[in-house]
Amino acid sequence: MSEGAAKKEEKPRKFQAIRGTRDLLPPETALWNRVEDTARSVFSTFGFGEIRVPILEDLELFARSIGLDTDIVNKEMFTVTDDDAMDLAIKAIPPDKWMTAQGDIRLVEEIAYNILKAGEMGLRPEATASVCRAYIEHGMQSLPAPVKLYYMGPMFRRERPQKGRYRQFYQIGAEVLGGSDAPAIDAEAIEMVMTFFDRLELQGVQLDINSIGCRECRPKYVELLRAELLKVKDRLGPDSQRRIETNPLRVLDSKLESEQGIIATLPRIADHLCEACATHYAAVKHQLEMRGIFFRENWRLVRGLDYYMRTTFEITAQGLGSQNAVCGGGRYDGLVELLGGPPTKGIGFAIGEDRLILSLQESGKAPALQGRDVYIAWMGERAHATAIRAAKDLRKAGFRVELPPVEQKFGKALGQADKLGAKYALILGDNEVSEGLWTLKTLADGSQAKYTEPDLLEHLKKQL
RNA sequence: GUGGGAGUAGCUCAGCUGGUAGAGCGUCGGUCUGUGGCACCGAAUGUCGCGGGUUCGAUCCCCGUCUCCCACCCCA
Numbered sequence: 001m002s003e004g005a006a007k008k009e010e011k012p013r014k015f016q017a018i019r020g021t022r023d024l025l026p027p028e029t030a031l032w033n034r035v036e037d038t039a040r041s042v043f044s045t046f047g048f049g050e051i052r053v054p055i056l057e058d059l060e061l062f063a064r065s066i067g068l069d070t071d072i073v074n075k076e077m078f079t080v081t082d083d084d085a086m087d088l089a090i091k092a093i094p095p096d097k098w099m100t101a102q103g104d105i106r107l108v109e110e111i112a113y114n115i116l117k118a119g120e121m122g123l124r125p126e127a128t129a130s131v132c133r134a135y136i137e138h139g140m141q142s143l144p145a146p147v148k149l150y151y152m153g154p155m156f157r158r159e160r161p162q163k164g165r166y167r168q169f170y171q172i173g174a175e176v177l178g179g180s181d182a183p184a185i186d187a188e189a190i191e192m193v194m195t196f197f198d199r200l201e202l203q204g205v206q207l208d209i210n211s212i213g214c215r216e217c218r219p220k221y222v223e224l225l226r227a228e229l230l231k232v233k234d235r236l237g238p239d240s241q242r243r244i245e246t247n248p249l250r251v252l253d254s255k256l257e258s259e260q261g262i263i264a265t266l267p268r269i270a271d272h273l274c275e276a277c278a279t280h281y282a283a284v285k286h287q288l289e290m291r292g293i294f295f296r297e298n299w300r301l302v303r304g305l306d307y308y309m310r311t312t313f314e315i316t317a318q319g320l321g322s323q324n325a326v327c328g329g330g331r332y333d334g335l336v337e338l339l340g341g342p343p344t345k346g347i348g349f350a351i352g353e354d355r356l357i358l359s360l361q362e363s364g365k366a367p368a369l370q371g372r373d374v375y376i377a378w379m380g381e382r383a384h385a386t387a388i389r390a391a392k393d394l395r396k397a398g399f400r401v402e403l404p405p406v407e408q409k410f411g412k413a414l415g416q417a418d419k420l421g422a423k424y425a426l427i428l429g430d431n432e433v434s435e436g437l438w439t440l441k442t443l444a445d446g447s448q449a450k451y452t453e454p455d456l457l458e459h460l461k462k463q464l
Numbered sequence: 465g466u467g468g469g470a471g472u473a474g475c476u477c478a479g480c481u482g483g484u485a486g487a488g489c490g491u492c493g494g495u496c497u498g499u500g501g502c503a504c505c506g507a508a509u510g511u512c513g514c515g516g517g518u519u520c521g522a523u524c525c526c527c528g529u530c531u532c533c534c535a536c537c538c539c540a
């Protein structure tokens with residue numbers, strides 16, 4: 001008896017993309033490519049070069065830069081443990097420790113845990129930390145300052161999926177590192193994103209800016225704000241009450257209708273910036289005006305990541321539901337130093353590519369089918385050989401060519417050509433092959449003409 | 465993580481108060497072995513999201529679970 005006989009035929013399990021991840025398919029990917037090509041083109045005109053950093057980084061890198069208390073690090077990170085780390089953890093424990101009769105298990109466990117932790121990696125939730133790490137690792141401070149870099153790629157955050165929010169999502173971002181903290185740098189970074197959005201004809205673009213001060217003035221303001229919030233604590237909702245302790249700034253952008261009146265009376269950071277920050281903020285605004293960039297000062301705009309200081313900004317667009325920010329950014333002087341590098345000025349932004357695409361789709365027309373330039377309708381073995389040669393030559397000239405793998409009646413072939421959105425059908429049958437004259441049909445109006453092989457290529461080059 | 469809504473063919477959906485499924489579109493074939501879009505005819509495809517329960521019997525009722533959508537939260 002074979003053991004297989006007893007087994008029931010099991011249908012293979014159906015797989016699906018895991019929660020919060022998705023496939024991007026052809027007509028839509030054309031739009032993604034257009035967006036990415038435009039980014040590369042615009043950013044390079046501003047002197048930015050592309051950097052590609054790993055998707056996996058030491059967990060500690062994100063914890064330090066983004067902040068241990070932020071939701072992103074605290075509960076939204078996907079972590080990965082290297083198997084080798086486990087081996088290392090075990091090997092690093094001296095044999096006598098293992099053998100100790102009293103068995104100081106706690107010590108053994110602690111050593112193992114620490115080494116294991118050193119081997120812990122995280123899927124990047126954003127890329128600024130990685131770019132800073134790379135800046136330090138490759139000694140980019142010795143490059144002509146400032147160093148201007150951009151990147152694009154997938155990021156990961158374990159959040160509950162929603163419109164415009166995915167667990168694997170895509171960001172296009174840029175960072176300016178080193179050199180000065182001149183307000184013109186802030187303004188130029190913003191100008192670059194706005195130029196990019198402009199080029200894409202993104203609709204309903206709204207730029208909000210604010211300054212959230214520095215290590216000197218912000219803590220003082222936060223304390224003042226906290227004190228004021230405590231006075232009105234009982235009139236706030238549970239979320240805001242919690243935030244009084246965890247992050248008072250966040251109360252400012254509460255969406256609760258009932259809290260709006262109270263928030264309007266709260267002290268504003270613009271009135272509490274130190275001399276240097278106030279001057280910087282004023283200059284950034286001036287620089288934006290000089291560049292003809294419209295902005296809205298938003299004193300309630302705060303950023304969630306620990307490393308931001310002074311200039312912060314956010315850009316929203318239409319058609320996005322409640323996750324309507326397509327770009328967020330700000331200045332982060334001191335981050336590089338925090339990660340073990342030299343004191344370095346820095347500013348950057350990140351664009352949510354998924355949201356950008358969503359907005360483009362909502363306001364614009366859906367991308368058309370890919371289409372073909374030439375559909376080759378052939379019949380007969382001799383024609384097949386000719387068709388293969390024709391396809392090769394046309395493709396070499398850059399045309400998008402569809403060459404059917406099996407013989408089709410001309411009626412069916414033309415039908416296929418039509419469905420694929422082809423512009424021309426090249427008809428190759430016995431007549432064409434023996435005459436040496438190929439028939440080219442224009443699908444749009446049904447007209448057709450005969451050409452010799454070289455003439456046809458020339459004709460098409462002129463047309464397309 | 466919290467609250468609400470939804471999962472039936474590739475897509476959009478129908479399915480009366482329980483009797484194991486249909487339409488339109490699309491796909492493929494035919495009418496049509498030298499000419500497409502139209503029309504007509506025909507065909508294929510469903511573990512009715514998954515698991516369990518109630519029942520003689522469940523797409524329908526109950527419980528659980530997964531996924532998506534909307535909002536909160538958070539952020540791009």
